Amino acid sequence: MYPQDARKVSPDVLEALRRRAVAAVESGLSRAEVARMLGVSRQTISVWHREYRTRGEEALRSRRRGRQRGEQLALSYAQQLWTIRTVTTCGPDEVGLSYWLWTNQALAELVNNRFRIALSVTTVRNYLIRWGVLPDPVLANRPGGGQADPGCAVAVSGETLWMHSAPFHWLTGPQLHSDGASACSGTDGHGSAMLYAVSARGTVLFLCSHDPFDGVRLTEFYDRLLRQRGRRLNIVQGWRPTRRADVLTAWIEQRAGEVSVRIAVEDVSFPAPRSGDAR
Structure with missing residues (x-):
């Protein structure tokens, strides 16, 4: 199975994937095993798990995509x-x-x-x-x-x-x-x-x-x-x-x-x- 691009799925589906991936790694499975099971890359699993360990529950929640108000303006x-x-x-x-x-x-x-x-x-x-x-x-x-x-x-x-x-x-x-x-x-x-x-x-x-x-x-x-x-x-x-x-x-x-x-x-x-x- 080829890894799917997690950026192309909906925010709700992406949140569910994050939660499953983090739970699986926390239960003792290797990141490579979780990647094969969920069909995403091992690097993505590593990023999700690292963010979870750093930021906790907040890292798992879905976020609105695209430019936030006031972001990416031409002038700082x-x-x-x-x-x-x-x-x-x-x-x-x-x-x-x-x-x-x-x-x-x-x-x-x-x-x-x-x-x-x-x-x-x-x-x-x-x-x-x-x-x-x-x-x-x-x-x-x-x-x-x-x-x-x-x-x-x-x-x-x-x-x-x-x-x-x-x-x-x-x-x-x-x-x-x-x-x-x-x-x-x-x-x-x-x-x-x-x-x-x-x-x-x-x-x-x-x-x-x-x-x-x-x-x-x-x-x-x-x-x-x-x-x-x-x-x-x-x-x-x-x-x-x-x-x-x-x-x-x-x-x-x-x-x-x-x-x-x-x-x-x-x-x-x-x-x-x-x-x-x-x-």
């Missing part, structure tokens, strides 16, 4: 920690990339440069969802939405992007060991929000910000956005800045030929600060 846990810490404490230009804002492609290049691991943009997107960087409101990409501010004119030419913001708390989790340190020094890695610009085709450009209601922070983001897209932009913003708004207003006036900002006042994706919050 430490590599994921390094990547997410870098993305949430640095702009891509700070780590030598030719981008001003993070995108799927920019993140793929970051990983390849650091770890020599090639990721598709789809895989990168799945990682960003897994990490909580791309939440549902951003992926939904609701075009416009809300009531436009009558004081803001709607531009008729150029690329339109919709702004979102969302709290980000992933980095309050596990601490990094030395190999997981951020590529950027001098940062605490506890950004409070992510700013997003979403194109009509679903491209998401993002950057971590400590305060999405600060006009200076928004101005910095919009300046990077203009540099990256290299064209006239029509931006639909879902909230009003509550601090240093004059800085953003002045910047928009200076860039009137390059950017137009419309406020969709009912589309607020980030909770407004409470009265008395620190500025």
Whole structure:
């Protein structure tokens, strides 16, 4: 009788084979005799019996085959920690990339440069969802939405992007060991929000910000956005800045030929600060 391939039988049958084999060896039969009796290889019997002696009853139970959730990912846990810490404490230009804002492609290049691991943009997107960087409101990409501010004119030419913001708390989790340190020094890695610009085709450009209601922070983001897209932009913003708004207003006036900002006042994706919050 030729030995059967134990990997091709069902989990229940395989468990029964393990139990019979281990019981037979424990009763005093040789492994070669048990192998002939059950029609499996002697090496397999040896492995089953060794695992039983090491792990006990647990080694005999059937286990679900295939990839377990979280297993066999392209990036190890430490590599994921390094990547997410870098993305949430640095702009891509700070780590030598030719981008001003993070995108799927920019993140793929970051990983390849650091770890020599090639990721598709789809895989990168799945990682960003897994990490909580791309939440549902951003992926939904609701075009416009809300009531436009009558004081803001709607531009008729150029690329339109919709702004979102969302709290980000992933980095309050596990601490990094030395190999997981951020590529950027001098940062605490506890950004409070992510700013997003979403194109009509679903491209998401993002950057971590400590305060999405600060006009200076928004101005910095919009300046990077203009540099990256290299064209006239029509931006639909879902909230009003509550601090240093004059800085953003002045910047928009200076860039009137390059950017137009419309406020969709009912589309607020980030909770407004409470009265008395620190500025």
